[in-house]
Amino acid sequence: MSPALTNLAYIVAAILFVFGIKMLGRAETARSGNRLSALGMLIAIVATLAQSGLAYTWIAAGLALGAIIGVLAARLVRMTAMPEMVALFNGFGGLASLLVGWAELEKILHLSAPVYFFHNPVVPTFTWLAIALAVAIGGMTFTGSILAWGKLSGKFGSKAVVFSAQRIVNSLLLLAILVAFAGFVLGSGILASTTVYGLFLGLIAGALLLGILAVLPIGGGDMPVVIALLNSLSGLAAAAAGFVIFNNVLIVAGALVGCSGLILTIIMCKAMNRSLPNVLFSGFGAVEESAGGDTITGEMKAASLEDAYYVLEAASSVVIIPGYGMAVAQAQHAVKELGDLLEANGATVRYAIHPVAGRMPGHMNVLLAEADVPYEQLCEMEAVNPIMGTVDVAIVIGANDVVNPAAVTEKNCPIYGMPIINAHHARTVFALKRGKGAGFSGLVNQLYFLDKTRMLYGDAKSTVTGLVAEFKSAR
Amino acid sequence: MDLVLLLFILALAAFLGFELINKVPSQLHTPLMSGSNAISGITIVGAILAVNLTEGSMALVLGMLALVLATINVVGGYLVTDRMLAMFKKKGDDHK
Numbered sequence: 001m002s003p004a005l006t007n008l009a010y011i012v013a014a015i016l017f018v019f020g021i022k023m024l025g026r027a028e029t030a031r032s033g034n035r036l037s038a039l040g041m042l043i044a045i046v047a048t049l050a051q052s053g054l055a056y057t058w059i060a061a062g063l064a065l066g067a068i069i070g071v072l073a074a075r076l077v078r079m080t081a082m083p084e085m086v087a088l089f090n091g092f093g094g095l096a097s098l099l100v101g102w103a104e105l106e107k108i109l110h111l112s113a114p115v116y117f118f119h120n121p122v123v124p125t126f127t128w129l130a131i132a133l134a135v136a137i138g139g140m141t142f143t144g145s146i147l148a149w150g151k152l153s154g155k156f157g158s159k160a161v162v163f164s165a166q167r168i169v170n171s172l173l174l175l176a177i178l179v180a181f182a183g184f185v186l187g188s189g190i191l192a193s194t195t196v197y198g199l200f201l202g203l204i205a206g207a208l209l210l211g212i213l214a215v216l217p218i219g220g221g222d223m224p225v226v227i228a229l230l231n232s233l234s235g236l237a238a239a240a241a242g243f244v245i246f247n248n249v250l251i252v253a254g255a256l257v258g259c260s261g262l263i264l265t266i267i268m269c270k271a272m273n274r275s276l277p278n279v280l281f282s283g284f285g286a287v288e289e290s291a292g293g294d295t296i297t298g299e300m301k302a303a304s305l306e307d308a309y310y311v312l313e314a315a316s317s318v319v320i321i322p323g324y325g326m327a328v329a330q331a332q333h334a335v336k337e338l339g340d341l342l343e344a345n346g347a348t349v350r351y352a353i354h355p356v357a358g359r360m361p362g363h364m365n366v367l368l369a370e371a372d373v374p375y376e377q378l379c380e381m382e383a384v385n386p387i388m389g390t391v392d393v394a395i396v397i398g399a400n401d402v403v404n405p406a407a408v409t410e411k412n413c414p415i416y417g418m419p420i421i422n423a424h425h426a427r428t429v430f431a432l433k434r435g436k437g438a439g440f441s442g443l444v445n446q447l448y449f450l451d452k453t454r455m456l457y458g459d460a461k462s463t464v465t466g467l468v469a470e471f472k473s474a475r
Numbered sequence: 476m477d478l479v480l481l482l483f484i485l486a487l488a489a490f491l492g493f494e495l496i497n498k499v500p501s502q503l504h505t506p507l508m509s510g511s512n513a514i515s516g517i518t519i520v521g522a523i524l525a526v527n528l529t530e531g532s533m534a535l536v537l538g539m540l541a542l543v544l545a546t547i548n549v550v551g552g553y554l555v556t557d558r559m560l561a562m563f564k565k566k567g568d569d570h571k
Contacts, residue, residue: 021511021514024503025507035557037513037514037553059526065546067550070551073555075554082555082559089513089555090515092544096542097541099541100518106530107534110531237515238521247520259489267504360504360505365504369502369559375502
């Protein structure tokens with residue numbers, strides 16, 4: 001295939017990516033949008049393979065191995081484990097971009113730089129810069145995503161880790177990376193090639209370390225922001241790799257992902273009323289349980305399943321507010337069954353979803369969709385808050401900070417100003433909770449101390465199943 | 476290709492990315508993210524070109540590793556997104 005034809009195919013692929021992302025933004029078209037973008041990817045791959053002089057045996061083997069692993073991973077993953085799966089895939093993409101940059105450097109060193117740049121008439125400094133960027137961003141994305149994967153799947157513990165000299169260590173590391181970066185970009189062609197190679201390896205090591213140190217102080221509840229940001233970075237890494245090998249489809253697709261990921265990151269930050277630097281650097285949630293305002297009066301009152309059943313049986317409108325606890329307990333199917341029984345009993349049932357509930361943007365929506373909850377029943381926070389006052393019962397399932405009224409009333413509490421779902425406006429609140437501990441932010445939730453609130457302690461799934469059983473036995 | 480032209484493409488694509496996903500309903504945030512994550516696997520094209528027998532064994536090893544990882548990212552990313560989106564149903568849509 002001639003280079004012109006290849007580039008034409010790349011243009012088609014880029015157009016399909018744009019349409020694909022656009023269509024992913026609407027529920028009706030999302031699935032076909034994803035398929036369109038997959039078609040674009042296929043076209044880009046085929047057009048690349050159609051170039052002559054490639055090592056086809058090796059390429060076929062690599063594609064087959066990757067495809068088998070990818071298919072198995074995508075088929076076998078449980079829906080509750082989706083956040084960590086996305087993080088893992090994202091990390092692989094970042095590492096791949098790093099390796100593409102590195103492989104091109106090996107190619108340049110193998111041919112020797114003067115020969116390479118004789119055949120590729122580009123500005124050498126720019127190629128060094130692009131390689132350094134692809135490696136630095138790709139490396140950060142890789143280790144950051146792997147750590148996020150570990151935190152999300154509970155392998156490393158999801159708490160924010162803050163140590164005393166963190167700022168100093170991070171600053172020194174950043175400085176070292178900048179030195180290696182500048183030395184590599186400006187020194188290539190001047191310094192001895194072993195020195196340049198050493199700087200390059202140092203840059204990789206620094207970037208890998210930075211990814212770990214950047215995600216380490218970020219706690220579980222801030223993960224939606226981190227995942228969206230890492231997604232954006234993997235796009236930028238791909239775009240940088242595109243500049244290394246002068247490939248326009250890498251640049252276009254990488255820039256699209258990089259910028260749309262950034263928008264999503266900003267949306268997530270707004271949903272928590274915090275700035276991106278605050279999320280990244282504050283070590284939020286590392287503080288031990290604080291009082292969160294001195295105005296807490298009363299005590300947490302437990303209720304039995306039977307009591308809860310009588311209240312729910314009489315309710316004519318119910319709002320279910322799910323959180324990460326529902327995902328942990330894998331209670332989504334039981335919750336859907338309870339919702340159906342309430343509807344059959346004549347109540348209006350809505351699910352109120354906070355934008356940052358769970359560990360990934362839109363996490364709760366995916367789980368409830370898995371349980372076949374029709375998406376018309378899923379309400380966004382802005383839609384449900386005005387009618388909260390007319391709701392008979394709000395059932396909070398494993399959500400905590402997103403329903404804490406202190407965010408509205410307590411000026412000095414750390415989550416002040418974060419938009420919440422106004423569960424406290426409902427006539428009765430049932431809060432399903434494993435124990436009496438505080439939430440991710442370390443704050444005591446004032447909602448639990450209200451007179452109208454009853455606690456249903458225990459695993460969310462067994463509690464909901466218990467309520468379902470109460471309904472069924474009453475028939 | 477001309478460097479300036481590529482920078483031009485970069486700038487336009489970046490702005491397009493900013494404009495594309497404004498006002499996406501929150502229920503689609505996860506599929507959007509995992510779908511665009513699959514697109515970032517476009518680096519697979521670079522990986523294919525990097526797998527080369529004539530330029531030293533180190534380049535071959537790096538290229539192969541990149542190719543396998545990028546393929547996992549692409550194939551897994553699209554399939555997972557499709558699986559998620561298949562679950563989003565309207566009421567009474569169960570028979571499809």
